[in-house]
Amino acid sequence: MIVHGWGNYSKLDSEVFFPDTLEKLKLNLLMTKSLIGRGLGRSYGDSANNKHIIQTSKLKKIINFDKQNGCIECESGVTIYELNELTIKEGWFVPVTPGSSYVTLGGALASDIHGKNHHLEGSFSKHVLYAQLMLANGEIVKISHSKNSDLFNATCGGMGLTGIIYSIKFKLKSISSSNIIQTTIKTKNLEETIEQFKINKKSEYSVAWLDCATSIEKCGRGLLFLGQHQKDNTLTYKKKKVVNYPLNIFSKFLNSYSIKLFNYIYYHKNFKKKKTNILHINDYFYPLDSIDNWYLLYGAKGFIQYQFVIPLEFSINVIKEIFYKIYSFNQVPYLTTIKKFGAKNDNYLSFPMEGITVAFDFKATNKIKNLIESLDEIVVNNKGRVYLTKDTLMKKEVFTKYYENWDKFEKVREKYGAKGKFFSNQSIRLGLK
Numbered sequence: 001m002i003v004h005g006w007g008n009y010s011k012l013d014s015e016v017f018f019p020d021t022l023e024k025l026k027l028n029l030l031m032t033k034s035l036i037g038r039g040l041g042r043s044y045g046d047s048a049n050n051k052h053i054i055q056t057s058k059l060k061k062i063i064n065f066d067k068q069n070g071c072i073e074c075e076s077g078v079t080i081y082e083l084n085e086l087t088i089k090e091g092w093f094v095p096v097t098p099g100s101s102y103v104t105l106g107g108a109l110a111s112d113i114h115g116k117n118h119h120l121e122g123s124f125s126k127h128v129l130y131a132q133l134m135l136a137n138g139e140i141v142k143i144s145h146s147k148n149s150d151l152f153n154a155t156c157g158g159m160g161l162t163g164i165i166y167s168i169k170f171k172l173k174s175i176s177s178s179n180i181i182q183t184t185i186k187t188k189n190l191e192e193t194i195e196q197f198k199i200n201k202k203s204e205y206s207v208a209w210l211d212c213a214t215s216i217e218k219c220g221r222g223l224l225f226l227g228q229h230q231k232d233n234t235l236t237y238k239k240k241k242v243v244n245y246p247l248n249i250f251s252k253f254l255n256s257y258s259i260k261l262f263n264y265i266y267y268h269k270n271f272k273k274k275k276t277n278i279l280h281i282n283d284y285f286y287p288l289d290s291i292d293n294w295y296l297l298y299g300a301k302g303f304i305q306y307q308f309v310i311p312l313e314f315s316i317n318v319i320k321e322i323f324y325k326i327y328s329f330n331q332v333p334y335l336t337t338i339k340k341f342g343a344k345n346d347n348y349l350s351f352p353m354e355g356i357t358v359a360f361d362f363k364a365t366n367k368i369k370n371l372i373e374s375l376d377e378i379v380v381n382n383k384g385r386v387y388l389t390k391d392t393l394m395k396k397e398v399f400t401k402y403y404e405n406w407d408k409f410e411k412v413r414e415k416y417g418a419k420g421k422f423f424s425n426q427s428i429r430l431g432l433k
């Protein structure tokens with residue numbers, strides 16, 4: 001079958017196995033010379049692409065749910081959507097969630113995902129009690145912060161290159177409401193947006209949308225969305241209505257002019273400097289999940305998401321330099337978001353580090369490769385890095401600068417027999433075979 005990442009940029013004809021038991025997983029793994037694990041393919045590039053794939057979407061068992069203490073153990077194909085359906089009404093929520101609920105727990109751990117609360121809660125692996133990993137020889141090993149910790153540090157954020165994550169046990173977050181109190185703050189430029197993140201550093205959740213389709217002086221103005229769990233003892237689960245538009249037809253109308261107009265309206269329709277409203281958890285965390293396959297909006301060539309992080313102290317100047325570079329290439333990001341990260345963790349390839357992270361969505365054009373190369377140069381020179389789960393075009397020389405522990409990662413892969421067995425199109429490009 002044809003597989004691709006969420007950006008729909010690089011596509012591949014692959015043999016895909018869908019094991020639904022541990023025994024079948026082992027059988028599929030042993031009968032294939034080389035392969036990569038895959039969840040729902042919500043990573044943007046080619047990290048879950050290989051000629052041979054084990055897709056975990058049928059490994060869906062909830063192994064144990066301790067409703068008293070909020071601990072849950074699931075097979076790795078369970079999605080955050082399914083988890084929310086089960087746990088929210090019981091007063092528990094995933095400790096870290098990405099901007100889509102259609103990701104598997106295996107994919108979440110392999111990317112060591114972060115949410116809008118990284119500044120307070122770290123990334124997903126922090127909340128994991130242990131995971132069970134299937135190695136190249138079919139053996140299952142338990143990994144955690146204290147058990148086989150080298151393999152744990154390589155697997156969390158390790159993009160599937162150490163083995164297949166079979167199951168994960170982790171701690172949930174206690175909530176007493178399924179609603180979020182959202183405060184929206186309108187900012188007039190990048191300086192103010194970053195200042196507002198600092199002022200609101202105690203807010204449980206924070207993320208901002210940036211207008212980057214305006215004049216260079218105003219670029220970086222935006223809307224900061226702060227979130228707090230309400231405490232009103234109403235725990236309801238609301239199924240999200242998903243609409244299915246023929247988005248490839250609309251893609252013709254998506255261009256720099258329509259984006260400028262959309263951004264102008266979206267920014268100015270918020271009259272007030274600050275406003276507060278109540279939203280269901282689904283509407284605060286997963287607004288994009290309401291539209292099925294929205295990546296089709298970008299047309300047949302797909303799109304690239306470029307997410308980088310820059311240390312806080314020079315973030316304003318570097319982000320401005322990046323805005324100028326994008327302008328000089330005559331490109332317009334169609335969607336831009338920004339968050340503040342807390343401290344980094346011990347995992348070899350986890351993305352977050354203390355600083356500011358920005359994600360741009362660019363429609364794939366002929367200029368895109370050169371633009372990304374220029375942006376990488378700026379990010380490398382300023383001690384930042386780019387997120388592997390969003391990457392499509394990173395070069396090996398740049399990767400080894402972004403991720404200084406890559407050689408430790410390779411030693412752990414060697415030790416546990418993963419080299420030569422688990423690789424993806426991305427890892428080949430990055431020199432991890």
Ligand SMILES: Cc1cc2nc3c(=O)[nH]c(=O)nc-3n(C[C@H](O)[C@H](O)[C@H](O)COP(=O)(O)OP(=O)(O)OC[C@H]3O[C@@H](n4cnc5c(N)ncnc54)[C@H](O)[C@@H]3O)c2cc1C
Pocket residue numbers: 006036037038039040041042043044047048056076097098099100102103104105106107108110111112113114115116158159160161163164165166288389390424
């Ligand atoms: C709309 C949207 C918003 C997003 N927002 C965020 C965000 O806020 N924060 C964030 O951190 N990420 C975000 N992401 C990215 C997403 O969380 C990650 O790419 C996640 O890994 C996708 O999970 P998946 O199950 O689809 O995995 P895939 O895309 O299928 O795989 C991703 C990686 O995990 C590996 N993998 C998957 N399953 C296993 C397994 N069982 N064992 C071993 N390796 C495995 C694959 O080999 C691959 O390297 C977003 C993605 C989308 C589409």
